[in-house]
Amino acid sequence: xxxxxxxxxxxxxxxxxxxxxxxxxxxxxxxxxxxxxxxxxxxxxxxxxxxxxxxxxxxxxxxxxxxxxxxxxxxxxxxxxxxxxxxxxxxxxxxxxxxxxxxxxxxxxxxxxxxxxxxxxxxxxxxxxxxxxxxxxxxxxxxxxxxxxxxxxxxxxxxxxxxxxxxxxxxxxxxxxxxxxxxxxxxxxxxxxxxxxxxxxxxxxxxxxxxxxxxxxxxxxxxxxxxxxxxxxxxxxxxxxxxxxxxxxxxxxxxxxxxxxxxxxxxxxxxxxxxxxxxxxxxxxxxxxxxxxxxxxxxxxxxxxxxxxxxxxxxxxxxxxxxxxxxxxxxxxxxxxxxxxxxxxxxxxxxxxxxxxxxxxxxxxxxxxxxxxxxxxxxxxxxxxxxxxxxxxxxxxxxxxxxxxxxxxxxxxxxxxxxxxxxxxxxxxxxxxxxxxxxxxxxxxxxxxxxxxxxxxxxxxxxxxxxxxxxxxxxxxxxxxxxxxxxxxxxx
Numbered sequence: 426x427x428x429x430x431x432x433x434x435x436x437x438x439x440x441x442x443x444x445x446x447x448x449x450x451x452x453x454x455x456x457x458x459x460x461x462x463x464x465x466x467x468x469x470x471x472x473x474x475x476x477x478x479x480x481x482x483x484x485x486x487x488x489x490x491x492x493x494x495x496x497x498x499x500x501x502x503x504x505x506x507x508x509x510x511x512x513x514x515x516x517x518x519x520x521x522x523x524x525x526x527x528x529x530x531x532x533x534x535x536x537x538x539x540x541x542x543x544x545x546x547x548x549x550x551x552x553x554x555x556x557x558x559x560x561x562x563x564x565x566x567x568x569x570x571x572x573x574x575x576x577x578x579x580x581x582x583x584x585x586x587x588x589x590x591x592x593x594x595x596x597x598x599x600x601x602x603x604x605x606x607x608x609x610x611x612x613x614x615x616x617x618x619x620x621x622x623x624x625x626x627x628x629x630x631x632x633x634x635x636x637x638x639x640x641x642x643x644x645x646x647x648x649x650x651x652x653x654x655x656x657x658x659x660x661x662x663x664x665x666x667x668x669x670x671x672x673x674x675x676x677x678x679x680x681x682x683x684x685x686x687x688x689x690x691x692x693x694x695x696x697x698x699x700x701x702x703x704x705x706x707x708x709x710x711x712x713x714x715x716x717x718x719x720x721x722x723x724x725x726x727x728x729x730x731x732x733x734x735x736x737x738x739x740x741x742x743x744x745x746x747x748x749x750x751x752x753x754x755x756x757x758x759x760x761x762x763x764x765x766x767x768x769x770x771x772x773x774x775x776x777x778x779x780x781x782x783x784x785x786x787x788x789x790x791x792x793x794x795x796x797x798x799x800x801x802x803x804x805x806x807x808x809x810x811x812x813x814x815x816x817x818x819x820x821x822x823x824x825x826x827x828x829x830x831x832x833x834x835x836x837x838x839x840x841x842x843x844x845x846x847x848x849x850x851x852x853x854x855x856x857x858x859x860x861x862x863x864x865x866x867x868x869x870x871x872x873x874x875x876x877x878x879x880x881x882x883x884x885x886x887x888x889x890x891x892x893x894x895x896x897x898x899x900x901x902x903x904x905x906x907x908x909x910x911x912x913x914x915x916x917x
Contacts, residue, residue, distance in 0.1 A: 428483070428795045430652075431729060433660060433683040434580055438797055441682065443651050449480050449487045450646045452680070453534070454638060454655040454663070457494040458518035459503045461705040462525050464734060465656065465689045465696060471720055472686050472728040472798070473654045474531040474849055479794050482847045490645045491534040492638060493519060495541050496631050501620060511621050525706045528716050530849045538641040540632060546640040547632045548625050550674050551612045559673040563603040565615025565628040569635075571608045574669045580683060581661035610666055612636045635666035642671065642679065653680035657729075660685055687731045696734070704734075714739065717853050721746040724800040724848055745808075746850075752811030753845060753852035755818045756838040765827050767835045783840050786810055790844050800848060807848075810841040822868050823913060871902055875912050878904075 428441040443449050453473050456462060480487050495515040504514045526533070540547070551567055554560035560569050571577050571585060578584060585608045601607055611633035616622035622629035632640075642650060648671075655664060664683065671679040688695065691702035710716060722742035726732045755761060786806055793802035817831050845851065874893050881890040894904055897914070905913040 428479075429797055430682055430684060431797050432681075433685050434680075436582075439682070443485070444649065444681065447484070447486060449485045449652065450650040451477065451487060451489045451652045451654060452638075452642050452646060452650055453489065453491040454653075454659055455492040455494065455537075456518075456522055457497045457499055458515045458522060459497065459499040460518060461521055461707060463696065463703060463705050464691075464709070467525075467529060467706050467719060468689050468723050468732055469654075469656050469686050470526060470531050471529060471723045471849070472800075473684075475724065475800060475847070476652075476654075476684070476798060477532060478847050478849055479798070488536070488646065489532075489534050490536045490538065490641070492641045493522075493537060493539045494634065494637060495519070495539050496637070497634060505619075521707070528710060529706070529720055530716065530851055532849075536645050538645055540637040540641070543637065543641050543644055544623055544632070546644045547636055548613075550640045550643065550670070551632075551636060552626065553674045554612065554670060557673065559670070560612055561605065562613075562627050565613075565630060566603055566611060567613035567627055568604055568609040569612055569666070569670050569673075570605065571610070571669065572606055574673065577669050578665065580665050580668055583661050583665075610635060610662065612670070635663055636670060638663070639667050639671040639674070639679075642667075643675065648675040648677045648679075650680050652682045652684060654684050655686075657685040657687055684728075686728045687726075690731055690733045692735055693733060714743070715746070715853055717750065717850055718743045718746045720849060721749070721804075724804060727801060728798055745804075748815055749807055749811050749841075749845065749850065750853055751818050752814035752838070752841060753850075755814050755821075756835070756842065757852050761818075761821055764821065765832050765835070767832070767838075780836060783810075783836055787840060787844070790847075794847070803844070803848065807841060807844055807850075810837055810844070814838055814841065871897065871914055875904065875914065879912065 429438050430441050431438045451473075453470075456466060477487055477489050493515075496511070500511050500514050503509075504511050507514065523533075551560065554569065555562060555567060558570075559573055560567055562568075613625060613627055613632055613636075614630050615627070616629040616631075621631070623631055642653075653664070653667075668679050690696060691704070694702060696702055696704070706719075709719065718739070719742075722734075722739055723732065725742060725745075756767065786809060790803050790806040793799040793806065796802070814834060814837060817827070817834060820831075821827065874897060878890045878893040881887070881893065897904060902914055
């Protein structure tokens with residue numbers, strides 16, 4: 426089966442064919458660095474990280490470019506509120522963005538162009554558009570003439586009459602008076618009092634939002650790329666305008682595949698600061714939610730569908746990830762590897778001698794990912810792989826000796842680790858049953874408390890014994906009293 430992706434431009438799910446065999450060029454719209462990243466950013470960048478990882482795992486040479494918008498009205502407003510500068514606000518939030526992405530195990534882009542570092546390319550593209558008649562200048566501003574593009578709206582399927590509705594507050598009445606048509610959009614904005622500016626043939630000013638991405642795509646990847654990525658909120662007007670100006674300037678398609686992820690809702694409502702349900706990535710992680718739990722939560726839903734963030738859904742994701750993490754941790758602990766006599770040599774997942782069931786699991790995982798990145802189905806494969814590994818981990822924790830069958834599970838564990846890596850899931854200390862930290866007491870502490878409880882029962886201090894059971898239960902440990910007087914335990 427060939428990788429198939431849903432292309433927003435054609436409104437079809439199509440077989441992926443790169444421009445150059447074996448190579449993939451990707452541009453992902455990045456952040457406007459006026460504030461910390463939120464759950465919507467996490468959702469978008471996690472799913473596109475998985476696309477990138479899967480392409481690499483499948484043997485493609487991928488060039489992944491993700492821009493930073495460091496010139497924007499929102500940044501200027503934040504700088505004014507803080508009595509700061511555009512540069513200071515941008516740099517602070519760029520550092521925070523990188524930290525957040527690293528925490529979520531998102532691969533850093535191959536190239537990270539900034540709008541302020543692409544001004545020459547931006548001015549050149551605007552000049553080309555003006556020279557061809559696709560744009561015009563007016564009192565220090567330059568606008569793109571939308572009516573000159575008969576195919577304008579081909580990405581979104583929206584008419585020109587809807588452009589203002591999707592303009593995201595980036596237009597104002599003063600701009601409108603300088604336009605030939607109300608739907609034309611700014612390529613260059615003349616300087617305003619108190620704002621930073623840059624020189625240009627049209628006078629000092631700064632670039633418009635849309636032209637920045639068009640120029641950065643051309644600068645880093647050329648005139649036509651394989652895949653352009655972004656959230657569905659960017660389809661109109663941002664990506665529609667990118668297509669119009671890039672194709673007018675270059676005379677070629679901007680991208681062959683346009684992929685867009687769905688939005689995040691909180692308890693059924695759109696996430697927004699005005700509703701008070703706006704959550705940043707770092708606030709969520711600081712609250713105790715692990716990075717891999719958040720990643721797992723995102724991947725449970727198909728990337729094109731809306732994602733509803735609720736406390737219950739997050740708890741369910743935490744439980745699901747806990748089980749996978751237990752299975753992953755099994756092969757990470759040296760003492761358990763030694764007990765299992767597992768060596769340090771990985772099994773080739775495509776080797777003919779690999780267990781037929783594992784080959785089938787690998788094939789099912791590939792089929793799921795080839796089906797427009799069906800990460801939910803891919804996770805189901807990981808659960809099946811992990812089930813016997815998790816059971817083994819729990820038996821070993823309780824002191825059971827491994828059987829010959831247990832020792833033969835190394836290939837299964839290696840395949841699980843490999844496929845988890847494709848989804849960017851990695852074993853977390855403090856989240857697995859074998860770590861001994863963070864997620865309840867370690868096995869030694871559990872045994873000590875069981876012994877203390879046994880003593881309390883022998884001395885008929887039953888309230889003390891019950892208190893120990895309740896304490897362990899609150900930390901996810903369930904005690905099982907055996908008929909012979911011994912006590913076993915499991916993690917819930």
